[in-house]
Amino acid sequence: AQSVTQLDSQVPVFEEAPVELRCNYSSSVSVYLFWYVQYPNQGLQLLLKYLSGSTLVESINGFEAEFNKSQTSFHLRKPSVHISDTAEYFCAVSSDSSYKLIFGSGTRLLVRP
Amino acid sequence: DTGVSQDPRHKITKRGQNVTFRCDPISEHNRLYWYRQTLGQGPEFLTYFQNEAQLEKSRLLSDRFSAERPKGSFSTLEIQRTEQGDSAMYLCASSSSGTTYEQYFGPGTRLTVT
Numbered sequence: 001a002q003s004v005t006q007l008d009s010q011v012p013v014f015e016e017a018p019v020e021l022r023c024n025y026s027s028s029v030s031v032y033l034f035w036y037v038q039y040p041n042q043g044l045q046l047l048l049k050y051l052s053g054s055t056l057v058e059s060i061n062g063f064e065a066e067f068n069k070s071q072t073s074f075h076l077r078k079p080s081v082h083i084s085d086t087a088e089y090f091c092a093v094s095s096d097s098s099y100k101l102i103f104g105s106g107t108r109l110l111v112r113p
Numbered sequence: 114d115t116g117v118s119q120d121p122r123h124k125i126t127k128r129g130q131n132v133t134f135r136c137d138p139i140s141e142h143n144r145l146y147w148y149r150q151t152l153g154q155g156p157e158f159l160t161y162f163q164n165e166a167q168l169e170k171s172r173l174l175s176d177r178f179s180a181e182r183p184k185g186s187f188s189t190l191e192i193q194r195t196e197q198g199d200s201a202m203y204l205c206a207s208s209s210s211g212t213t214y215e216q217y218f219g220p221g222t223r224l225t226v227t
Contacts, residue, residue: 004155032214044156044204044218051214090155094214098169099144101206101216103155 002027004091006104014112015083021076021107023065023091031093033074034101035065038088047089050074061085086111115139117219119205125225126195133191134222138207145188146216147180148204149173156204162188163210195226 005024013019025031035047048059055067065076074091088108092101118137126132138145143164148156159178160170164185174180177195182188192199202223206216 006155009153034215036218043220044206046215046217049215092155099208099214100146100158100161100169101148101156102158105153105155 002031002093002095002102004093004102004104006091006107008107009105010108010110012110012112013081016080018079019077019081019085019109021089021091021109023074023076023104025072025074025091025093027072027093027095029095029097031095033065033067034092034094035059035063035074035076036090036092036103038090038106040087044090047076081109081111083111083113085109117205117207117217119203119219119222121222122220123223123225125227128195128197128226130195131191131193132195132224133189134203134205134224135187135189136205136207136219137187138205139217142207142209142217143185144208144210144216145182146206146208147188147190148206150202150204150221151200159190192224195224197226200224200226 033050036044037047048057050067058064063078088106090106091104120135146161147159150156162182177193180190202221204221205219208216
């Protein structure tokens with residue numbers, strides 16, 4: 001069975017500081033990995049995804065994540081955060097054996113001025 | 114492309130009543146998924162359809178829950194004899210059968226059982 005662990009339930013950080021949101025997964029098959037973001041009172045939006053190829057993937061708003069197969073991790077990073085990045089971030093995994101998404105419990109990123 | 118839509122956005126019902134939610138996926142998407150999200154948790158998978166066929170159901174989906182997608186377009190999720198533990202946000206998502214695997218989510222239906 002697949003599972004996703006997001007160890008940090010909340011990450012407070014000052015504006016313009018770097019941030020890393022951790023995600024670890026467990027799976028016995030090849031996986032596809034995703035980060036979704038949920039802004040206050042809004043629906044889930046796809047932030048970035050890893051399907052194959054380059055292990056470093058980037059989003060249009062400056063986030064990046066690196067797939068590390070040996071450490072079964074897909075951590076999300078941003079070198080300089082903005083107030084507008086305040087949101088809940090969910091890591092998720094799926095595979096060819098089942099297209100459903102298995103989500104972690106989420107990390108609330110709180111950016112302070 | 115108007116995105117995934119869900120109706121209603123909010124539903125308050127009394128324990129024991131039946132409720133039905135509707136999801137309209139992105140028009141060219143043939144896969145449709147239902148998830149449930151409770152406060153402070155990530156979404157949990159309930160079931161998914163490819164066209165009109167229901168291909169997978171979670172153990173979370175008790176016999177009080179039923180989902181349909183009769184013509185392979187919109188889907189309904191019905192909960193019979195609602196319980197307070199059913200209070201949650203019910204999310205619908207859709208995806209194409211191509212190789213992108215990404216799912217697009219609707220705004221959700223928030224159910225409160227009193």
